[in-house]
Amino acid sequence: MIKNILQRAKSTISQPSSQPKPTASTEPAAVPSEPVPQPTPEASLKPTSPRDARELAVMSAKQAGYSAGDEVTGAICRHQTARHPKMLFVMVPDWHDAVLCWVKDAKSWQPVNPPYDRLKCRWSGMADVEGRLIFESADECKKSRLIRQK
Numbered sequence: 001m002i003k004n005i006l007q008r009a010k011s012t013i014s015q016p017s018s019q020p021k022p023t024a025s026t027e028p029a030a031v032p033s034e035p036v037p038q039p040t041p042e043a044s045l046k047p048t049s050p051r052d053a054r055e056l057a058v059m060s061a062k063q064a065g066y067s068a069g070d071e072v073t074g075a076i077c078r079h080q081t082a083r084h085p086k087m088l089f090v091m092v093p094d095w096h097d098a099v100l101c102w103v104k105d106a107k108s109w110q111p112v113n114p115p116y117d118r119l120k121c122r123w124s125g126m127a128d129v130e131g132r133l134i135f136e137s138a139d140e141c142k143k144s145r146l147i148r149q150k
Contacts, residue, residue, distance in 0.1 A: 053131030061123070061133055064094045068125025071138060074101065076112045076119055090119055090135065099133040 074090035077098050081089065088106050089098040101121045103109065109116070121135035128134060 052129070054127045054129055057127035057131040057133060058125070061095070061127070066094075066123050066133075068123060071120060071122045074099070074119050074121050074135070076109055076117050078112050080106070080110070088119070088137075090121060092121065092133075092135070095133065097132065099135055100128065101135040101137055103137040 072092050074092040077089040077091060079089075084106070086102055086104065086106055088101045088103055088109060090101040092099055099121075101119060103119070109119070120138035122138055124134050124136055126134045
């Protein structure tokens with residue numbers, strides 16, 4: 001019985017298929033007029049758009065005219081939401097939001113009143129994960145600025 005089933009299976013497998021065979025076309029194949037450019041491996045690896053808020057902020061800063069090492073004068077924000085002892089929020093020109101500025105002593109800059117509400121800061125070329133630009137202070141603290149004025 002098993003031999004009979006195997007013989008039937010072999011006979012159905014060895015039969016030619018019922019699909020028609022492709023015929024050779026007498027028309028020549030269409031040749032493209034211009035060769036198709038092949039993408040380079042480097043181009044396929046580069047991201048086309050920023051992946052996160054950090055990259056978007058750095059790209060936006062470059063479009064606004066900032067480059068790493070640029071020094072600007074920023075206005076210290078009156079309300080400091082950060083509780084870090086060496087970090088201030090500063091408004092810089094040509095930027096829409098407050099940026100982070102690292103100083104020697106953030107507490108010495110409080111209270112924020114003119115003429116001590118201005119701070120020279122240098123862009124480090126980076127942003128934090130929330131998309132805020134990171135600046136470094138050229139002025140160490142308000143006390144050193146007061147001493148230099150005398």
